[in-house]
Amino acid sequence: MxxxxLQRFKENEANRNVVQLGKEIFEVIKGNWNALQFENNNPIVVELACGRGEFTVGLARHYHEKNFIGVDIKGSRIWKGSTIAISEGLDNVAFLRTQIQLLENYFSTNEISELWITFPDPFPREGDEKRRLTSPRFLEMYKPLLKKDGIIHFKTDNTGLFDYTLELVEQRDDCEVIFHTHDFYESPMKDIHHGIKTKYETLFSEKGEKIKYLKFKFA
Incomplete structure (x- = not known):
């Protein structure tokens, strides 16, 4: 290594906005994000597979009335977002270092107001469907964690994954599509995201890929 x-991992251990194995808060954070981490009652917004945290931090800059949590297993990646948030005095940002399939171990029923799934691995092979973050397996995990009328935002450059997800959501009796587009930056929604882009979104956009976006909730 x-x-x-090694230096980044050491700083993660010291940074208060990183919740990870080895810290006392890691074992008791479920259901207690507002009380123990943010010390307020503001709505909680979670970004899955947040990487370096560009999107999590970007949203936090614009919405001080909300709490933002980026989830990723890579400590060297979340270090970036963590240190930026600290340097800017953004107390409404935290990062959870864990595997996404373990999300229900760290969030309680009705604890999340919004969920962002941004540019996940598409896992295009049919046999890998269960690994997609928008597969039925994951949707069933998200459902109880979201508040009533809680929103899920999904962004991707991958047409196959987007069409798969849109069809899946449209076919479910317990889901309601609020908005969808195959060209986000030519849609009415583009301005409300304040131009915030992840590293991968920037790369895909520069290659001419159209960004797809889906907004839905559980009915």
Missing amino acids: SRRK
């Missing part, structure tokens, strides 16, 4: 990674 490189010296840089």
